[in-house]
Amino acid sequence: MAKQNTVFKDAFNRCLKLLEQTANLPSEPELGTTLGVSRTTVRAILTRLEEVGLLTWEKRRKVVLRKPLAADYFPTEETDSLSEIIERSFMRRILAGGAEPGMQINELELAREIGIGTTSVREFLIRFSRFGLIEKRPNSHWVLKGFTRDFALELTEVREMFELRSATAFARLPEDHPAWRELDAIEAIHHAILADIENRYRDFSELDERFHLLVHRASKNRFIVDFYDVIAIVFHYHYQWNKTNARERNARALEEHLAYIAALRSRDPIEIELACRQHLKSARETLLQSIN
Amino acid sequence: MAKQNTVFKDAFNRCLKLLEQTANLPSEPELGTTLGVSRTTVRAILTRLEEVGLLTWEKRRKVVLRKPLAADYFPTEETDSLSEIIERSFMRRILAGGAEPGMQINELELAREIGIGTTSVREFLIRFSRFGLIEKRPNSHWVLKGFTRDFALELTEVREMFELRSATAFARLPEDHPAWRELDAIEAIHHAILADIENRYRDFSELDERFHLLVHRASKNRFIVDFYDVIAIVFHYHYQWNKTNARERNARALEEHLAYIAALRSRDPIEIELACRQHLKSARETLLQSIN
DNA sequence: GATCTGTCTATTGTCGATAAAAGACAAAAC
DNA sequence: GTTTTGTCTTTTATCGACAATAGACAGATC
Known part of the structure; x- marks a missing residue:
């Protein structure tokens, strides 16, 4: 295995989804754009579709023979890219299992445990190091700094600076900037979730990320936007792992978001600062509670 | 070549420096601590010292036979770690040669040009990407975002936020905190350089980094401290490459630093903010001038 | 009893090789 | 004349291998 073919498998699955709705396949370049892959991969997909008897394909003549079945899909485990697999596996280890701060991280051991090569693990650790949870000792091991109270405080300190700005x-974006329309859409989803909070409170996590990322983007500063990755990954795993009072917490956060959105619309700096601080304060408290 | 032996060569050279001063070598573990390497490397050094006739070595009995000569040293090109070589080579390419923003970066080409393997280049690019100058298109090339005016503005915006904080x-550090003593030392060097500015103005770059890093460390926030790496690398290469009016610019910056240091000592938040803003403003202007 | 040395093992850093995926270009089809 | 397809080349992602380096442990030396 030199390279995983997860791009192919994932795009193949998405192509099957398309086939469930329409029985017409467009040209190779167009399908490539739709699926976000190159023509090489599109052709691999078409070949496979023919092999499993879903399609006859000759030049421009593509005839769909039947609707895709569940068995036609590749299993989901096979469609995740290696880095996603490593990330999940690693986060589980450091959040769940006894992962003491100061612990050494062993590339070879990690690689063997996940069943992949060391190069991929190394590259993951290098990428991951910017989140401030691990640190490299050159020519020697990595050290786990851990998901500690200090970490959370340092993270939220920077977050608050960046988000206020x-x-x-x-608030200074021109009226016709697309961000305002996106804000409308986000607000509508807030109302929809609140109206059915019992069933939909779990949808908050994704919405939260979408909202805050939109705000951060307004800074037009790559360092501020990039830093949101750190926040996003921390909150992402935090939500997966700390479910106590999730319903109430999320309901409260949704209300705070609505106040925050209203403040943004008012374009009044003082109101914005108040609403933003208020929300970030409770976000910080939630995060800290889950640590101690 | 599986792994470079630059650690060995560099430590060997530093050991020769030691031998120029003293003719006594301590025990293996102690020498290891002094040189910052493992005992394995220390023993390799001792073996080599014996081979070139600088030493007889039997167990604890180490007898230095002669002073090291210039020819005993490994050439400096051989003591740089691969990542340093790649960094310099890469920075030269993107700062000097026609490096248009939007240009594609090719791992294989870079590797061949520097004469190293692709893995090292990949890892370098991943590490380097956090500086915001390049960006990865997964399964495809890297894109050079370039050392543009926008980059400089975004960088300094964050820098100013972080440094003010x-x-x-x-100013709130307790009187007996070691940072105050380090500040004294740094201030003394400022005076020394100013007193002989004609000859020593080139020493400013290093001092600048030392001073600002000291300030940033007071935040006790890993994200703020880590961000200083971005500032440092940018200013480091900037100083190497833009020498116009270096003497006056550095003299002015030294004076600003002294005012800034005095403000820190006063512990008066308003004075600190004034002095800090003043200095950061001229640092930004200097940087921007070199771009347009 | 603490420290040092000899010896051995474990781990990292770097390389070249290879399958997957991207992408270039000309001929073919509309 | 634009878009599509066939074909081919280039580049990335991943692996296993191996030298350099770190580090562990027991016996030797102070």
């Missing part, structure tokens, strides 16, 4: 910048 | 935190 971004929120202020947001 | 750090400077405020610095």
